[in-house]
Amino acid sequence: MKIAVPIKFVPDLVEELTIDSNGAALDTSWLRFIINEFDDHAIEQAILLKERAGAEVTVICAEGDGVDDILFATAAKGADSLVKLTGDFGGGINSHAAARALADLFKESKPDLILTGVQGHNDLDGSVGALLAEYLGMPFVGYVAGVALSDGKAVIRKEYPGGIIAEMEIKLPAVLGIQAAEQPPRYVAYSKINQIMKTAKIEDRALANLDFNGGATVSRMFKPKAASQATMIQGSPDEVAERVFGLLKEHGVM
């Protein structure tokens, strides 16, 4: 059983976001990147499957700040191979280009199961998972919250609003968009990462021609205007009522 987990990095919202001078993208000089939360769950789900039934887990990520650390951390969790996609990604990669590049990769490595985060907070027009399934001609289920494997099939759990859980069977190979792993992503101790860094290898893979076709483009990016602030009216009920009455009158409602 071969499981592939393509992951991506997204801007860390801990930092204040600023928009660059062209007004159509974030100013990357102030950005800090962090692994997409859903992708972290996809990794956890892959490791859980490996622990349960045995599998060879490959984690793939495009190069960038902090990517090596995250790849080594996944190795410390139990991933078997690490692949870093290299190339000129200065302007970012849209989901279509990413999906095409990954599809080429997977046509070669032929994974039985591809797990990817169901979405990223900077997606423009949909997630990579569905596109990837299309390019590979594989079935796709998104918003998955649990996977069990049994010869050539996967039983998938999906949570619906209102506390309903659906279970479905899917034939492998397949692509799954993970919303949540069966348990929260595990903590991996630094000593373990340091240890694995001595032996684990990150395989670099150059991406030559990216095909961005089909993606959406942002024409303008801006911060929402702060709505006028709410005012708390304090005092006794009579005072409050009087003030409300005054305000309504002032605004010409009464």
Added chain:
Amino acid sequence: MYDTIKSILVLIALVASIGIFFRYAWQRLWVNLRRGQPTPPFTQWGERVKGLIVYVAAQWRLFRFRVPGIAHFFIFWGFLLLSLTILQAMVEGLLAFTNPHFVIPIIGTWGALAFVQDFFALFVIAGVSYGLYLRLVVNPERYAGSHRGKGVKVLTFILTIMLSLLLMNGLRINLDLDLLGRYRPISTLIGGLFASLPDATQSILAEVSYWIHLGVVLLFLTELPQGKHFHIVTSIPAVLLRDLEPRGRLPKPADGASGVGTMEQFRWRTMLDFYTCTECGRCQEMCPAHTSGSTLSPKLLTMNLRHNLEERGAALSAKKTNGVLSKTLIGDVIAEEAIWSCTTCYTCDQECPLFIEHVNPIVEMRRHLVLEGKMDKMLQEALANLGRYGNSLGQSDRMRAKWTQGLQPAVKDARREPVEYLWFVGDYASYSPTLTDVTRKTAQVFQHAGLNFGILFDAERNAGNDVRRVGEEGLFEMLSGKNMQALSKCKYETIVTTDPHTYNTLKNEYPWNGNRPNILHYTELLDQLIAKGQLKLSKKLDSRITYHDPCYLGRYNGVYDSPRRLLRATGCELIEMSRHGDRAFCCGAGGGRIWMEEKPGRERPSEMRVKDAAELAGIREFVVACPKDVTMFKDAVKTTGNESKLHVKDVIELVYEAL
């Protein structure tokens, strides 16, 4: 005829009991301990031998519990002095076949010794009776979980040994068989009770007393290595080989990076501690985790570890893979909750008369749990934040010095210009919205005193004291490495810290390689500045206040006087809580507890502590010297309904008011 039989019986009893003693002692001290990890070589032998005199001979730490300490002192010295009479009894029995009245030179002929022994027998009886009274009548909470039956049994043994000795000596004095009779007033007094009996009866009684005396001694000898009384043997190596490093320096992991997940991963020196526990429960009585109802008791932790060491040792020696070996150290032997409940306040380690370590084995087991990824969700998040942003609050490192905005003159960047004082601000003081006001006041006090100081701005990382204590050694190394790197690029003379936890690890654990700069807590610095006249307080505050000693400032680093002098300099009247100084009760935040979930429904240590202060008449301010304390106690004052009565303040706030 009888004398020959006596000699043979004494010989058999001696060989049997000494044989049993050594068989157990061998298994425990040699076979079992050898399975442990190596212990770094022991140095400073002068200090070690001094420890034997102070802590074994003078029993120094026992007096922290005054009356039980005095009782033990007399039992201990009585035991030493009277072991000579035991030797006499053994030799006398062995040689009975040639000379039934043999006396060992000096031991049996020195009047002064006989006199002292006679009185000490009485002191031991008094001490043991007090021990029995404590166990059977008072039964303090600290004994909960101890082997009460065994304790009572051994005390009864000692009582019997003493009474039979006095009786034997008394009867021998009556029969004119004791050369030193006139040096034994107590025995003479006891003998007097039987003086009216016929000589033959007295002679039989004396012989019976002899057999009871020697028999119980030998019975005790077989009992000795099997329970808490083994401390009689192990206390000497335990004190001699105690950890002489500063209290605030946690030992390096015993078994590489893996922590301790099975008994044999402990160092053999740590295992020796398990055998040394006397089950006295001083640690348990003072433990904030135990007092607040968690499953942790330092005493039970040690006892359970000892039990596991015992049963695993036996199972491994028997080469049987029975159920014992499949028991997990963490889980079956020690509950995970117990391991995480420790606040690392050091009270248990400090109170133990025999220097048994509790914090260290707890951290060793935490290291294992961290490696397995088994931890509280909040803690996991805090560690992830610390790894990513260098602070536990999950805020951008770029915002670390945001609190300095608007301060005039601007706070210097120690990375850009040389400063005299490099102020290591710490996470809570930098980020916590409730604390930044206090931090600004600290800066203003420094400025008022004309200090040339600067900070590291976004290059500062959490110092890692509590990261180390939750068992994330690798992350500690990463954080300390980054801080060391940032510090190495700065020019400064002294490091000042706001947080006692930061202070502790910078001072005791950072790898300064012999070039450690002067490191001060801000209370020490301000105290020095006032003494030098560099900082003048113009106002006299007239508050009645009480002061809470932070664990990592007080117990760990012995800083008790500086904050008190500083508070008195503000004109405040300082009233001490009943538990203060090295007995101060922990706020419950240390050792990473501040990052973990509190079990609901329990009284928290911080709440108990606030009650200590609320008991004092007329106290308006509860003063602390640790940012974590401000957070903990502001909350506890609310939850205990003392919000209108007590105001939690940092020392610096009072200094600021008094400027």
